[in-house]
Amino acid sequence: MKEIYRKTSKVSFIGGIGAAIFGIIYYFYGYEGIAENGETLFGAGLFALLSIGAGFYFKSAHEKLNHGTISARDSMLNLEDLNELNFQRVPSLLPKMYNVDSDGNPLFTIEPAKGQLSRWLTIFALFEKGFIIPAHYEILDRSGQQIASFTIKDNVKRYELSLRKPDSTLMSTYSQYLSKSALKNRGILYQADGSVWRELEAKSMAGDIDVKDEMGRMTVSYRFGIFPYALKPAFQSTAYHEHVRFGAHITSDEKLAYTMIFFLWLKG
Numbered sequence: 001m002k003e004i005y006r007k008t009s010k011v012s013f014i015g016g017i018g019a020a021i022f023g024i025i026y027y028f029y030g031y032e033g034i035a036e037n038g039e040t041l042f043g044a045g046l047f048a049l050l051s052i053g054a055g056f057y058f059k060s061a062h063e064k065l066n067h068g069t070i071s072a073r074d075s076m077l078n079l080e081d082l083n084e085l086n087f088q089r090v091p092s093l094l095p096k097m098y099n100v101d102s103d104g105n106p107l108f109t110i111e112p113a114k115g116q117l118s119r120w121l122t123i124f125a126l127f128e129k130g131f132i133i134p135a136h137y138e139i140l141d142r143s144g145q146q147i148a149s150f151t152i153k154d155n156v157k158r159y160e161l162s163l164r165k166p167d168s169t170l171m172s173t174y175s176q177y178l179s180k181s182a183l184k185n186r187g188i189l190y191q192a193d194g195s196v197w198r199e200l201e202a203k204s205m206a207g208d209i210d211v212k213d214e215m216g217r218m219t220v221s222y223r224f225g226i227f228p229y230a231l232k233p234a235f236q237s238t239a240y241h242e243h244v245r246f247g248a249h250i251t252s253d254e255k256l257a258y259t260m261i262f263f264l265w266l267k268g
Contacts, residue, residue: 008091012051013051015047015051016047016048016050017052019044019045019048020044022044023044026044077107077142079147079252079255082246082252082255083246083248084246085246085258086100086101086227086242087244087262090109094119094120094122095122096110097109097110099259104234107142108139108141108142108147109140109142110137110140110263112137113136113137113138116136117133118133118136119136129152129264129267130151130152130154130159132154132155132156134151134153135153137149137151137263139256147256148171149163150162150260152264154178157178158177159175159176159178160173161173161176161264169192170192171192171253172189172197172253173190174188174189174260174261176264184201185200186200198211198213198219200261204224206224206225207265209222213250217249218247219250219254219258221245222242222244222245226243244258244262
């Protein structure tokens with residue numbers, strides 16, 4: 001969370017200073033009067049004040065964590081021990097998410113894959129989910145090593161997702177018809193051989209979902225707005241948190257498959 005707060009502060013300062021510079025230039029070269037075009041000058045000033053204020057707010061949040069007692073573990077990710085996802089969006093030009101532990105320490109990162117044309121297309125929201133041109137993403141550990149990669153393709157009729165190991169071996173695929181999931185997320189997760197692995201269907205428009213295996217055991221669960229670590233210092237400076245809980249018995253491959261699916265669902 002420290003890195004997220006640091007980047008949020010930086011982006012806020014840049015936006016606020018940019019708006020202030022625009023307002024000054026506009027005042028001398030475009031401003032005609034309050035009645036004529038004063039709303040533009042007022043808007044620029046208000047945006048500058050709010051952005052700079054946010055910059056100081058997140059700078060303070062970063063410094064509190066930097067000098068606090070929160071642990072900053074530097075251990076390698078063990079997928080077998082991973083029992084939840086806590087997705088946190090990172091302010092950046094390209095879409096990027098951290099999965100953090102209960103203390104706010106990053107465990108892995110999801111970002112557009114390097115060396116792919118689609119990496120730069122994801123700057124535009126239209127292409128983040130693979131509209132027409134497939135979007136390729138990497139799941140990277142803290143050292144930058146690839147854990148897995150996945151591709152999202154939106155062919156107008158449905159989303160098609162595929163998860164692969166670092167050596168490009170197919171692990172699983174996921175299909176979600178847009179016409180059937182317009183109100184509630186629903187789709188089918190397939191194993192590498194094409195057999196049905198799990199059927200997923202949200203309970204509500206908010207996305208609440210419980211997925212169970214053949215024996216009735218919960219494999220993954222999500223509740224909109226429920227975040228068990230909201231009172232911890234690392235998470236108190238922002239209200240946006242997403243929490244996904246894994247079943248204790250599921251494999252690492254299934255955890256990565258759900259990571260891919262919930263990345264699609266929770267990007268908004």
